[in-house]
Amino acid sequence: MFCLSEIEHTLRLPPHLLNLPLPEAIKGELEGLFLDKVIAKLGLCVSVYDIRSIDGGFIFPGDGASTYTVKFRLIMFRPFVGEVISARLKESSSTGLRLSLGFFDDIYVSVALLPNPSHHEPDPENQNQVRWIWEFNEENYPLDGMDEIRFRVHSIQYPSIPLEQEKDSKPFAPMVVTGSLDADGLGPVSWWV
Structure with missing residues (x-):
């Protein structure tokens, strides 16, 4: 009924969150983006399980927010046929x-x-x-x-x-x-x- 799905996502982190520890700020943003959302063929996102890697931290010209490439796992509700x-x-x-x-x-x-x-x-x-x-x-x-x-x-x-x-x-x-x-x-x- 529940499974883990690994996802890679390019995440824009607003400047006001940079005072928090980076993993905590990124997890909060990921939860806002994915919790209670359905991803086709993966199911309904229940929770962010863990963050596997964080790369980047680039600030694009005229933006002010840092951008990271994040690999993370989500707990998904996805029942299987016959369950x-x-x-x-x-x-x-x-x-x-x-x-x-x-x-x-x-x-x-x-x-x-x-x-x-x-x-x-x-x-x-x-x-x-x-x-x-x-x-x-x-x-x-x-x-x-x-x-x-x-x-x-x-x-x-x-x-x-x-x-x-x-x-x-x-x-x-x-x-x-x-x-x-x-x-x-x-x-x-x-x-x-």
């Missing part, structure tokens, strides 16, 4: 489920990847949502927001940034995880204990 993860239900609609890990909310489970047979009915607690119910051996098992939900990572996509976005559309998600609940042991934990 089983526990999440919480964020919202439920007729098209499927949206799950959240707390720090990452773009996990979707489509109707085709829910346990079969399943149906939905209006949620009595929230009129804007539906509640999905798995039918198994003449018993109904609801998917409500009470328990942790285990899902298997089905795919990870890094959609390209749209040039224009409609006003009523959902906010752009630079990384989307598609999950699956259609296997034994997946779904709310209470189904299996």
Whole structure:
């Protein structure tokens, strides 16, 4: 789920940070640039792990800031296909489920990847949502927001940034995880204990 990625970046360090120790100033600038950002094919940046090397310190004419070439490692959230993860239900609609890990909310489970047979009915607690119910051996098992939900990572996509976005559309998600609940042991934990 988490991995280290080594990156090399040319960093402009503003003059007001030069009173700090160089590694501390550079780490602060790197955190401002990369934390909570998605890097395509690498994942969501969670933290700067360490700085491997700092080269340069050049000041370009007319600038006043020093420029460094920095090699560093980032802790990235990048689940792999087939990994089983526990999440919480964020919202439920007729098209499927949206799950959240707390720090990452773009996990979707489509109707085709829910346990079969399943149906939905209006949620009595929230009129804007539906509640999905798995039918198994003449018993109904609801998917409500009470328990942790285990899902298997089905795919990870890094959609390209749209040039224009409609006003009523959902906010752009630079990384989307598609999950699956259609296997034994997946779904709310209470189904299996």
